[in-house]
Amino acid sequence: MVAIYAAVVLLYPPIFEAYTGVINAPLRYDSSVRLTNTEFEALASRLMFEAARERAHEGDSAEANHQLVRDMKTEILLRTRSFQRSTGYRHVELFRQAGIRQYEGPSTCLQCHPTIRVQDHMGNVSDVKTLDDVAGSVHFQFQRIATGSSAFGNGRREANVAGSQPITVGKIDGACGIPGSFSWTGWATLVESKPEEAEGKPVLRSEGCGQCHIGGGYHPATEKMMPFGEVPRAIKEGIDCLICHSRTYDMNYRYVIQDEYGMRWNQDRTMRAALTVGMPSSENCLYCHQHNMGGDAYPQNAAAHALGFKNQRLLHAGAKRGNAWHSATDVHAGAGIQCLDCHIPQGHKIPRGPKGTDLVANDLPGVEVSCERCHSTAPHISGTARTLLNGHVARVACETCHIRELEPYNVVLRDWVSPEWDAKEGIHIPRDILRSGEPGIGLTYLWFNGNGTFLANALGTNPSHPRDYNPLMQQMTRMDAARIDALLEPAMRQLAAQDPGFNRAEYVRAFTDTLSQLPKELIERRGKVVDEKLRPIMERGQSRIYPFKLFNARMYEEMSNRGPFGAVILPFDYKTYYETGKPADAVKAAISHPIARRMYQQPVRRYMMDEFMSHFGVDQWNTVYPLENGELRNVEAQWMRQMGTLMVNHGIQARGRGCMDCHSPAGILDWKALGYPEDRAQHLANLPEAAHFRDAVAGQP
Amino acid sequence: MTISLDRWSPILRLFVWALLTTVAYAQEGPVPVSSGDTVEYCLRCHGMQTMGQIETLGRIRSLAVDAEAFKSSTHGAKSCTFCHYGFGEFPHSEKVVARRKPQCTSCHRGERYENWGFPAVKEEFDASVHKATLGDAFTCFACHDPHTFEPSRDHRTIPLTVAYSNAICMQCHQDRERMVTRFAIATAPLEATHAFLPNRDVHWRTVRCLDCHTAPNERMVSHHILPKEEAVRNCVECHSQESRLMSKLYVHRVEEERQTAGFLNSVVLNDAYVVGMTRNRYLDAVSIGLAIITLIGIFLHALGRYLARRKVRKS
Incomplete structure (x- = not known):
């Protein structure tokens, strides 16, 4: 027994x-430096001084905005006992x-x-091992093999219910709309860019999913996808505690480093960061999470202003959601509410x-995070209009009215197959055909x-x-071509200039009527x-109308594994894509990665892929490897x-x-698209009462 | 001031309505943007289940009506404006909104008051512990929502009757916070006060609070809620053939049926069997039969032994 276990x-x-x-491999970080006692004391007083100076600047009025006044305030605070304690x-x-x-x-x-x-x-208290708790969290693993996921398979069943083959759910193997972020092949990489500024001289830039995950290894927690795999202790030592817990973490330390084993992400392990640890504040969360809310393009994205002391991180154009968490754009952020409050x-x-x-995997699938918990149902x-607005709560989510639009650079249509040259950054990037935060274009209601x-x-x-509501056959498969026509114009002109044979009508049809890409048999x-x-x-529970950010992407798909909801999306190799602008070559490079090859072999098929694919509406995982003699086989851009x-x-x-915005x-x-019959839809669009509240808006008298 | 117009002739009603509303709007408030006197018209807004507002911190006053529950309620055939007179226009004029809310006795008066048994209700209620502790703060509406009210009738199964009735009490008695915010009364948890009751949850499911907590009367329901010291605590009051429940929860069950069919009767079919209350005459007959057979057996056995003994002695 012991022998088997040891083996x-x-x-x-x-x-x-x-x-x-x-x-x-064992991980080493250059930023982790031993200080002498003198250096330690100097750093400690420096940190206190900076905290005092920051506090002295808080609530500065214009007239007090005088350097001497500030210096004096800083000086006094430093000697104030309550400040010393409360810092x-x-x-x-x-x-x-x-x-x-x-x-x-x-x-x-x-x-x-x-x-x-x-x-x-539920109020139960327990003591847990800290490292196990962190290493078991989604922040480290970004996967979960458990029931309670809100994701349902297209055509089969709930994931991980009793009697089914357990599969991991999470970003580690997620079919992402942004295919470059396939975490196995895009964890950490260095890209040679040729920015305008450097006049053609190559500049190294960092890219990869690992920039936002707390693991410090050479790949994500891949071991946890196997039934008894465990992440080695040496790799757990690479967990970045400080990015969440330090109030003085410097994102400039987050860049890709290459050592004798491979590429991985560097961390701020300075004593400067370690001395200021505490409970995470919103700033800590936003180092990473602003990326998928406001986006890198959001002007107040703090991490986007600290790109790295070297090998600077590449910023992603456009935004995944285009709704920033910042005092300027979110009322709760403005009120000083912290992420962990909700x-x-x-x-x-x-x-x-x-x-x-x-x-995205969920650490605590049953735990509520909701507006109602603080704001009640009234x-x-x-x-x-307050009572009537409260009445809407039963059918309309708060977000529907209180997110009026997304940021205008919110990406709606992204073509990965026809990249464009970003002269400023000096790389080839996917082409955004359409960006919009407007309701009806980049934002919809379902x-x-x-x-x-x-x-x-x-x-x-x-x-x-x-019975009359069917978004998967209706609104999710269509865009109003006439409405977006003018918005598409610039991208269409570029595409036509690049390719004389470019057929605009055909190109536009594919995303304004997505089912046109499916044969009749598959539509049925x-x-x-x-x-x-x-x-x-769909008919479970209580449905309400929520706002949703819309997006579609044109990517390379492997047609041997195709179902009525799509085919397997192939990943791109960042380096090849950015440097050459040849998407097909980037796919070849990515799927040459051993782990991508293994997915097309029997053991992985048995263990995971058949079950996983069934949730995408593909009956069986076809193991025909899509690369043959250096050429892509049965792969199409869709x-x-x-x-x-x-x-x-x-x-x-x-x-x-306000009422008139909908009625x-x-x-x-x-x-009508929301399922109301013609007469009811007419009625809802012409409520006589709505006019009475013409000026009344939610949240205002 | 509350006006009841339902006894007036329709034409007069219409006339007064027109006059009042014209005068009301001539004097104040915006011109109505819509009007109607059907339930459907009102439910366009009041059918939204979360319609309501916060009146004081922590207390939401619902202005919603459950369409289904209203339609099956005793008032379900009436239009909303029958009671909420003047609310048939939107926006509701401030004058109409400021009026006193309609009371039960706005309609249930005169003959209606007598016919629906209100004098007895009043008499019982005046003697009740609710009235004694809370006085005028405790109105009919504290228990009875006129939009969902159904009288206790015999058309439902007993479990449904029990659930409906107990839900009314539990609105307050299970929500101790509400007891404090609404009536400034602190109470002990029901689980603690009913700890003496064997099979407490079975009792709560199968008998009404009222069956132990009201004074006996001839009807199914009494509004004379007793103070807790006077509530029934003696098991035998129910668990006996002369069960108290006969004059309460089971008052409408046919007595004859119970007498003849024993515990296989329709009461059992309604999931309402009470130990000790009902008897099975077949079981009685079988028991007596067995007893007689046993006695005969003993007699024959003794006789046999006696005769055998005598025979031995003779020889």
Whole structure:
């Protein structure tokens, strides 16, 4: 028995590494430096001084904006006892006493925090091992093999219910609308850019999913995808505690480094960052999460202003959601509410609410994160329309009115197959055919009960007319071609200039009528799957109208594994894509990665792929490897067969929409598409009462 | 001031309505943008289940009506404006909104008051612990929502009757916070006060609070809610053939049926069997039969032994 156990523990890791081609090695960080006592004390007083100066600047009025006044305030604060206490850099004293003069990663934290006390949402208290808690969290693993995911398969069943083959759900293997972010092949890479400024001289830039994940290894926590795989302890030592817990973390340390084993992400392991640890604030979360809310393009994205001391991180153009969490764009951020006030953590597991259409793993699937928890079901407390607005809560989500639009650079249509040259950054980037945050173009409204498909489609139904609502055959497959025609013009002109044979009508048809890409037989099968398999899930629970960010992308798809909802999306190799602008070559490079090859072999097919693909509506995983003699085989460029719909919950505006925004003929809601019969739709678009509240808006008298 | 117009002739009603509304709008308020006197018209807004507003911190006053529950309620055939007179226009004029809310006795008066048994209700209610502790703060509406009210009738199964009735009490008695915010009364948890009751949850499911907590009367329901000291605590009051429940929850069950069919009767079919209350005459007959057979057996056995003994002695 002991012998078998020892064999598994000792032999399994090298076999796994050899088979998948992943690398594990001890991790070293240059920023982790031992300080002398003198250096330590100098740093400690420097940090106190900076905190005092920052506080002295808070609430500065224009007339007090004088350097001498500030200096004086700083000076006084430094000598103020309550300030010394409240600055809260408690670890300065703790480190001083414990003799800690170097931050060496988790092992330093674990000296004093081997276990932590965790209280769950039911009030149960338990002590857990800190490192296990972190390494078991989605922030480290970004995958989960568990029930309770809000993702439902197109055509089969709920993932990971009893009796089914367990599969990992999460971004680690998610079919992402942004295919470059396939985490196995795009974890950390260095790209040679040729920016205008450098006049053709190559400049190294960092790119990859690892920039936003707390693991410091050479690949994501791939081991956890196997039934008894465990991430090696050396790799767990690469967990970046400080990016969440330090109030002075410097994002300039986050860039890709190459060592003798491979490429990985550097971290800020300076004592400067370690001395200011505490509970995470919104700033910590936003180092990474602003990327998928406001986006890198959002002017107030702090991380986008600290790109790295070297090998600077590449910024992503456009935005995934285009709803920033910032005091200027979100009323809660403006009120000083912190992320963890609503996303109340249980140890290192952080709830994201039970609803969701993406495949992002959920640490605490049953734990509620909702507006109602603070605002009740009668959130409108003043104004003549308050009772009527409160009435809408039963059918309309708060976000529907209180996110009036997304940022204008929100990406709606992205063509990865026809890249464009970004002269400023000196790389080839995917071409955004359409960006818009406008309702009806980049933002849409759908019934939603909290569930989504594996392809990011919101599920729900019109509670009073369930049979007439069918977004997977209707609104998610269509765009109003006439309405976006003018917006498409610049991209269309560029494409025509590049390719004399460019057929605009055909090109536009593929994404304004996505089902036109499917043969008739598959469209019929699709209709059947929606009616038989998805309707029962759509009719679960209580649906309300929610806003969704819309997107579609043109990517290379492997047609041997094709179903009525799409085919397998192939990843791109960042380096090849950015440097050469040849998407097909980038695909070849990415799928040459050993782990991508393994996916087309029997063991992985048995273990995972058959089950996984069934959730995308593909009956069986066809193991024909799409690369033969250096050429792509049975691969086509296609738009997704339906638009993805991502939940938007941040960027909340106090002043919501008014009655006439929906209840008028030119309103933002398409009542018919929402399942209302003709006469009812007419009525809802012409409510006589709405005019009475012409000026009344949600959140205002 | 509350006006009841339902006894007036329709034409007069219309005339007064027109006059009042014309005068009202001539004097104040915006011109109505819509009007109607059907339930459907009102439910366009009041059918939204979350319609309401926060009145004081922590308390939402619902202005929603459950369309289904209203239609099956005793008032379901009436239009909303029958009671909420003047609300048939939108926006509702401030004058109409400021009027006193309609009361039960706005309609249930005179003959209607007598016919619907209100004098007895009033008498019982005046003697009740609710009235004694809370006085005028405790109105009919504290228990009865006129939009969902159904009288206790015999058309439902007993479990449904029990659930409906107990839900009314539980609105307040299970929500101790509400007892404090609404009536400034602190109470002990029901689980604690009913700890003495064997099979407490079964009792709560199968009998009404009223069956133990009201004074006996001839009807199914009494509004004379007793103070807790006077509530029934003696098991035998129900668990006996002369069960108290006969004059309460089971008052409408046919007595004869119970007498003849024993515990296989329709009461059992309604999931309302009460130990000790009902008897099975077949079981009785079988038991007596067995007893007689046993006695006969003993007699024959003794006789046999006696005769055998005598025979031995003789020889």
